[in-house]
Amino acid sequence: xxxxxxxxKQTKEVQVCRYNDAKILVAKDEVVGMHFWTDRLLFAVSExxxxxxxxxxxxxxxxxxIAHVIKGKIVIEFPDLQRCERLSAGDSIxxxxxxxxxxxxxxxEEAVSIWxxxxxxxxxxxxxxxxx
Numbered sequence: 001x002x003x004x005x006x007x008x009k010q011t012k013e014v015q016v017c018r019y020n021d022a023k024i025l026v027a028k029d030e031v032v033g034m035h036f037w038t039d040r041l042l043f044a045v046s047e048x049x050x051x052x053x054x055x056x057x058x059x060x061x062x063x064x065x066i067a068h069v070i071k072g073k074i075v076i077e078f079p080d081l082q083r084c085e086r087l088s089a090g091d092s093i094x095x096x097x098x099x100x101x102x103x104x105x106x107x108x109e110e111a112v113s114i115w116x117x118x119x120x121x122x123x124x125x126x127x128x129x130x131x132x
Contacts, residue, residue, distance in 0.1 A: 008039045008120065030054040030103065042117040046103070049110055054103040060122030061098060065115065068092040072111030075104045097122065
């Protein structure tokens with residue numbers, strides 16, 4: 001398997017990522033566990049405390065994104081669209097390429113959501129986290 005330490009990986013083998021093995025990224029109040037990042041897909045799990053908020057995700061050039069809420073509630077704000085969507089456990093949303101968004105936890109419990117981006121991230125991860 002070819003691997004770039006901070007970027008996508010090419011793989012042809014079955015892999016397992018345990019919760020504690022995910023690469024952790026912090027974007028404001030959001031803690032993201034990057035479970036898989038291949039040359040065709042990114043799969044991450046987001047945990048956000050009550051009242052927490054992510055940084056502005058600029059949207060993904062040439063890539064779509066799906067979020068699915070596992071626990072709690074989130075609100076996704078789309079500043080350029082002047083639109084917000086409230087999602088609860090079991091809800092999913094498809095965000096087309098290049099749509100900036102912010103995730104907020106308005107609830108009184110931790111929010112956990114799954115995020116998938118394909119066919120690639122569409123920008124450098126430091127654009128989201130502010131760190132190389």
